[in-house]
Amino acid sequence: MQKTNAPVAKDLVLVGGGHSHVAVLRRFGMRPLPGLRLTLVTRDIHTPYSGMLPGYVAGHYGFDECHIDLGPLARFAGARLYHGEVEGLDPETRMLQIGGRPPVYFDLLSINTGSRPATVDVPGAAEFALPVKPIDAFLRGWERLIERVTASSGRFRIAVVGGGAGGVELALATQYRLQKLLAERGDDPERLEYLLLTQGPEVLPTHSEGVRKRFVRVLGERSVRLLTNHQVTEVREGAVRAEGHAEVPADAVLWVTSASAPTWPAQSGLAVNDSGFIRVDANLQSISHPGIFAAGDVAALPDPRPKSGVFAVRQGPVLTDNLRRAATGRDLRPYRPQRNFLGLISTGDRYAVASRGEWSMEGAWLWRMKDWIDRRFMTRFNELPDMPEDAAPELASGVADQEAIRELSTLAMRCGGCGAKVGSTVLTRVMQRLPVTRRDDVVLGIDAPDDATVLSVPQGRLLVQSVDYFRAFIDDTYTFGRIAANHALGDLFAMGAEAQSALAIATVPYGRERVVEESLYELLAGALAVLQPSGAVLAGGHSSEGAELAFGLTVNGLVDPDAIWRKGGMRPGDALVLTKPLGTGTLFAADMRRKAKGRWIEDAITSMCLSNQVGGECLRRFHATACTDVTGFGLLGHLLEMTRASEVDVVLEVNALPLLDGAAETVAAGILSSLQPQNLRLRRGVADLERAGQHPHFPLLFDPQTAGGLLASVPAGQAQACV
Missing domain, CATH: 3.50.50.60 (FAD/NAD(P)-binding domain)
Structure with a gap:
């Protein structure tokens, strides 16, 4: 990159x-x-x-x-x-x-x-047919169909609607897979019946006559019943209806018609x-x-x-x-x-038919050629090159129109100090776009043009305050705002406090006025998406421009004096409960190196966007004796703080630790957070270090977490119900 x-x-x-x-x-x-x-x-x-x-x-x-x-x-x-x-x-x-x-x-x-296949105009198609697109939804439905077929007994009829190349390929591919699975289970693959319905007089209407003849032969050899001139007019549970024809029984319908x-x-x-x-x-x-x-x-x-x-x-x-x-x-x-282009249409097994204009050919070697072409294409995108840092890019001035050039020419001379603040006009526009929420105990907040926020602490309650601020580790500004708010509020929920208010601290990258405005708006909108459900109001803050995106919040909460959770309340015999899986540090270190799968990162983001508020309420119901949130010092670092304050020892069942998908793989590959070496110094707190260090998940005890879960001690008799 x-x-x-x-x-x-x-x-x-x-x-x-x-x-x-x-x-x-x-x-x-x-x-x-x-x-x-x-x-x-x-x-x-x-x-x-x-x-x-x-x-x-x-x-x-x-x-x-x-x-x-x-x-x-x-x-x-x-x-x-x-x-x-x-x-x-x-x-x-x-x-x-x-x-x-x-x-x-x-x-x-x-x-x-x-x-997507056109299903809107056919009654029942959206409810009872499985369309091939969107492909992710099809693949989920395909897995369910596999379970239905393998769990069934007797005849099972599958109708494929659509006689183009996609329909023919899908009919043959699904039949091959299902018959193979049935045979592997000792079941009769011949109990599976296939029908291919097409509205025209022939299959593959956009291909040459030679290609059509080859596939008509293959369909016959595979016992796929071909129903031409079948314009489907309705799909219902257990059957397909076509204009001018008797009802066609079908236990499942795959939909591969013309695109919409x-x-x-x-x-x-x-x-x-x-x-x-x-x-x-x-x-x-x-x-x-x-x-x-x-x-x-x-x-x-x-x-x-x-x-x-x-x-x-x-x-x-x-x-x-x-x-x-x-x-x-x-x-x-x-x-x-x-x-004209070379089309390679597979027949389910490792065999293919080639088509180009009026020419056609078939053979296993064509499937091998198709496989080689497809794998080479995929390699271009899944095995990306390392780019030299000094590669000469095009001139940035070529991107912008004249107004942008004039605006950008001032950016190299940005001031520091208060001169780095986001401009008043931009800030005003952003605040006008954001919803304003109020609480009675926030006397002066974001809607009051004063120099500071004024908070009221109700009698008999204590003010709990914390601050967090860090550089962005994802490029999605809105989601980063959500994660940062969850991370900051975690400190309040770990103390057993109710969230009251927050002050935002934002640094947005230099850019055109519109870019700065949108970045600040997305950050604050993301934070508000978390603050509002928690009951907290955004009461004010500070914004500035800088070299890179960074964001944080000072958060305030209220708690009854006799309801505060401390790190020092652990008691002998308690059980430990962790409310979120571990692994954000190693996963995002891998993401920076392009070594993490996208679904791993998406799962990690989903976890970080999950508030600890409900987890804290649950721990309260089951009488947690001590609590903290797992963040930068990793599970072991925060746990050691609890054991020292409580003057107890703990036994960790490492195999029981919940892990984010992919975390074990990235740790096994030696990819760790830059904070890991400092956290690893805390390993002296482990009694049987030599044996513990041999566990493949041991490094994850020191993995720094962002918006991690709550770690609490709960009476042993309550722990399972709490989980």
Whole structure:
């Protein structure tokens, strides 16, 4: 990944991790454009490669072999990764609406979300059929179908709706896998019946006659019953109905029909064709909104082509070049789709049919060639090169328009001290966008233009206060704000306190005024998403500009004097309860090195976004005697603080420790947090160090946690119920 200190001049947002966008990310990683900030918005962290999906379904590939991990790829490209689904677009204000987070601004937008089988117009299809897209949902449904088939007895009928290449491949691949599983269990694979329904007079209508004949023969050899001229009009539980035909019994229905577009592009006012796909010119740019691009299945080109990943892959380099050109004000270049392309269609087993124009061929060697081509393609994105630090990037001034150049020219001369504060106008706009919450015991808060917050402490209660502040370790500003708020509030909940108020401390990177405003807004919106459910109000704070994003909060809480939890309350015979899994330190150290899988990081973020408030309430119900939150000093460091204060020893069952997915793997690979060596000095507190140190999970005792869980001692008789 190329690191640049150039201030942000323009924002390029990529929607979807499709075949074109993975090429865009890789190429920007190889040759970044300083001043252009990339953001990837994706519903799936692991994007499937469509060419290998039938092989995965058939059991020839594992999950990671046929999925591109967008986490390391986004980091390689220097792109912010926003995990979410687009719900709307306002092209005029250049705002993208994403579920569960604030809108995202863009200067340039590129859309590569793929398509979905059209089920909306067929009654019952959405309820009783399993569509092949979105692929992640299909794969979950496929696993459930495997369980149904293997648990069944007697005849089991599967109907595949769609006679194109996708339907034929899926029918043969699923049949191969299911029959193989039944045979391995000593069951009769012949009890599985397959039907392939197509609305036209033949299968594979866009391929040559030779290809069609080959597949009609293969389908016959595999006992797949072919039903042509079957326009499906209804799907219901246990059956499929087609116009002019008797009802077709089916215990399961796989849906692989013609593609349909997402609804939000048309609703946003983008020019779309009759099917809802985004109309683009030869440069892959929207014909109605310059600065918005589309590629792959979601795009409708002037010279239409089949909905195939082959074309999306070929569009990637042209799309990358045109996004660079659009960012720097240069003329765009056209994409010229190939007339013919080599299609390799698998037959479920390790055998394939080749198709190009009127020519066709088949054989096991063609499957081996397809396998080699597919694996080589995947290697480009899952085995990313190490880039030299001194690679010469393009000039940042080329990114910006004249107004941006004038604005950016002042950034190199930013002042320190109070001169580093975020400007009053920006701050005012941000505060006007944020919701204001109030509490009676916050006398003067964020809505009062005074020099300090004024708090009231109710009689008979104590004020509990803590502060946390750290540099960003993820590029998603909103999510970082959520995690930082959870991390800070953890100290209050570990003391048994009720959250009352918070003061925010934010450092946002240098950039254009709009960029600074959006960064500050996203940070505070993320923090408020955590503070408000906890009962705390944002009462004030301080913001400044700096070289990198950092955020923290001073948090205030209230507690009854006789209800305070201390670290020193552990009693002999108590049991230890930990409310969150360990591993954030090693996982994010691995993420910085692009060695962590995207799903590992996503699971870790989900854990960090989980509040400790409910966990604290649960521990209170089960009479916890002492409590702390596990953060920077790791589990062992914080536990030693408790044992020393309580004057007790503890026995840790290391095998019982909950771990985040992937943490054991990254520790085994020797990837540890930079704070680990300092935490490791505390190993002198371990009695049987030689034996304990041999456990593979031993390093995780010293792993620094961000927004970690609560560690509490609970009476032994209450521990299991508490868990």
